[in-house]
Amino acid sequence: MSRLSDFPITQKWPPKDPDVIQLYSLPTPNGVKISIALEELELPYEAHRVSFGTDDQMSPEFLSLNPNNKIPAIIDPHGPEDTPVGLFESGAILLYLAEKTGRLIPNDPIGRYETIQWVMFQMGGVGPMFGQFGHFYKYAADKVANNPYPVERYKKEVRRLLGVLEGRLRDRKFIMGEDYSAYSIADIALFPWVRGLSVGYDAEDVLRVSDFKAVTAWVERCSDRPASVKGFSVPAEV
Template sequence: MPRLSAFPITQKWPAQNPDVIQLYSLPTPNGVKVSIALEELELPYEAHRVSFDTDDQMSPEFLSLNPNNKIPAIIDPHGPDDTPIGLFESGAILLYLAEKAGRLIPNDPIGRYETIQWVMFQVGGVGPMFGQFGHFYKYAADKVANNSYPVERYTKEARRLLGVLEGRLLDRQFIMGDEYTIADIAIFPWVRGLSNGYDAEETLRLSDFKVVNAWVKRCSERPASVKGLTVPAKN
């Protein structure tokens, strides 16, 4: 395993095939962005499950790759100039994979930056705000039972962001038009999670966003999504 020997994380999660991309993740909205992209791009990879139940993300081995202790993270043994590279932050990984494969991002500079813009929309808006909504609505509901403010605040913001998406997708199949890109992959798992993970269809009145719902269905039914949404598999 010479190409990976410089990465301590491989001591905890040994590579079966050290010549392919190593993915350290869980099937969360952030995690599946990378597994879906890898499937779409048909890039060979090996998935390792980072269990939150046993605080794997806080282990010294994981922190050696991502000091921010969040999934997903990757190692590409054949990075730029055939040099191994480790990366964390899902938005950065999506951009790296798309550029490595030459797909899922437009070639023209204007289209490229517009796609990156929407990836940043997810990274800076959709992910944090939907995540805060889910936290207070589902996972910390008992802690705010006597304080409606957190759920009301993030419900309002989640619906605002869904409205932005509804407007963008009114006359488009995908975020960038007819072309499926990393912008779609970045955003749709989070929207899907509002119902699939948080069971918040009624609270967020998701039926109001018909165009967004149809888009999520299109994205979710792609073969790469069907596979990527389950990676890494449970042990």
């Protein structure tokens, strides 16, 4: 596709400025990864709210960009060789934005792959397991009221994963290092999910998140960044 208007999704969410990145999202842990990254990178973008309440994610227009009907997704009108590119999967989008700008990821090959490793840790472990815990603990609690197995299973796994993060962060401020410049897409991929245990699932006490002191300090450090504060509420409610 050579123009933004060639993407069918733009028929449902017409861009106000077709020259900037178009973000299709909601302020969920996966969604805010991208708004936070865009804010950190100071890339101009336009956010479109994909309402689950009206099944926007199942519309033909949205499915034309993401056949997996999940947020977030983006279109960059200035992709490689200045050709528009559409992307879904938050981990892939984070990697794309980092490589597009040369920021939020180390330049050396070893550091780059180590960062990608932690992004994959979030995509394959933290996201799915935290999400399953939240589903059974909060959103489907009535369905498992007489069966503690699902909550206990995922509670145990969430605490195991928090322990992995605690080990990584015990002697560093960010996933990839100690100083301010070490902040990376690995942090952006991970910390919204840990934050969501309390902010989204109200499960901070039952999970005893305070046991993981390095993790809780890191989440606070990441959450206080101006880009995070702004990104948490993107897209805004309409």
